[in-house]
């Protein structure tokens with residue numbers, strides 16, 4: 001079933017509301033990045049990825065490797081929305097005994113979760129291993145991964161990028177969450193990552209860019225990426241931290257914060273657009 | 275025990291990987307540029323289409339190993355222990371151990387006997403770090419024959435991350451062919467009731483020589499080969515304490531946090547006795563011939579004997595008190 005841009009936007013709204021509520025319940029967590037990536041998660045899970053929530057280990061599924069583990073809330077809310085588990089689980093986020101750890105952990109048996117994440121700079125290497133394994137078996141599935149832009153300051157990311165370029169892993173699609181902020185402020189002040197397009201090109205990747213908060217632009221670029229061969233693909237997705245909630249859009253102070261009750265109500269109203 | 279020959283333990287590792295790989299096509303080799311030096315060339319030559327070179331990038335290799343393992347393969351990565359356990363510790367901790375995937379890390383050139391390359395290349399802290407990681411199995415075979423068995427067991431009998439440590443130099447190969455190897459179960463190589471030398475890796479041969487020297491002085495030393503540091507053989511350690519009352523640990527590793535510390539953790543809470551540690555004393559190594567370094571850093575049979583006398587004295591004093 002192919003969903004329209006309008007339908008996808010509605011799904012994104014629901015996921016955003018679930019993220020806000022989950023963080024309200026948890027009392028801590030990363031709101032800004034989760035909201036900024038919601039449109040991309042929605043496009044991946046409701047347009048691009050092949051998977052079966054009733055059979056999470058289905059061999060031909062596309063693999064999704066979250067590398068920036070701190071946006072766990074949007075991953076969980078998306079997996080729930082996709083049918084891997086009940087959305088009511090989201091209220092247990094970050095609580096003792098919950099499968100929804102502060103950073104995703106496969107030791108806690110989250111259906112649909114491919115790997116543990118949380119220490120930055122490790123996901124791309126895992127994705128490269130999975131992409132090599134897929135090629136080795138001549139399997140047709142693809143491997144997707146989301147990295148943060150601050151995360152690109154970790155050197156191991158570039159070791160992995162070099163390996164992916166070397167092995168021409170065109171079954172690998174990476175999305176960089178280019179929100180231009182990190183905990184200490186602007187990425188370009190903390191430790192500049194530009195020129196980003198040139199860097200990935202120099203590592204022998206195909207590089208695409210999109211507005212990561214514009215559903216039709218995201219779909220366009222994912223469709224374009226599907227046609228590319230011979231090299232791994234990176235999509236630099238320009239996003240806004242806190243996207244969908246005008247009051248906090250672009251504000252890095254919401255990187256690692258959870259809303260209180262009043263803020264949550266206000267944010268949800270803003271998401272609904274009322 | 276008689277030695278048959280001098281063979282580097284890394285040769286045993288390389289042979290074992292190849293043998294296990296010949297029985298299981300899921301075994302994958304990941305290269306870190308020093309393939310020949312860690313004897314992964316045996317595997318790479320036999321199974322070139324299952325060997326992936328990843329260059330000098332230990333952090334990435336470790337994550338890539340996790341990716342393969344999550345897909346149901348059994349990746350084997352090997353490089354010098356200083357890099358295999360320490361350059362990439364966070365990747366080992368999260369991508370391998372927290373994910374609890376079956377991957378084999380070979381840590382070559384362990385200990386001070388690496389020799390002329392000097393301190394940068396002498397792994398002396400790897401046991402301490404690897405054994406503190408949840409889900410990790412830590413193996414330290416004593417000779418080439420045992421290294422060959424150990425890595426096969428790691429591939430075929432374990433279902434989580436394994437760190438296996440081996441050396442550079444040709445050392446005595448003495449474990450009887452066909453001797454049973456069981457992960458987690460120490461081997462009593464010599465029986466004795468006056469004291470126990472618990473040794474691991476290359477130091478097991480030194481322990482056997484020390485036991486020989488002690489026998490001439492009418493002291494019957496038991497020699498326990500602790501080839502598995504984690505999970506540790508609690509039973510054998512407690513038995514050694516209660517039956518012999520004095521324990522000397524011997525390892526080519528820092529005393530701090532190493533095999534001796536692991537043994538002491540058991541002894542202190544379960545069966546206290548007189549203990550002495552033979553190992554590297556909170557210092558870096560240096561360049562030199564292996565045998566010169568083993569002497570300078572007090573890692574030979576002679577120093578195990580010295581430690582044995584100290585432990586015996588403590589044991590006897592405790593009796594008088």
Ligand SMILES: [Mg+2]
Nearest residue numbers: 149150181182
């Ligand atoms: Mg950022």
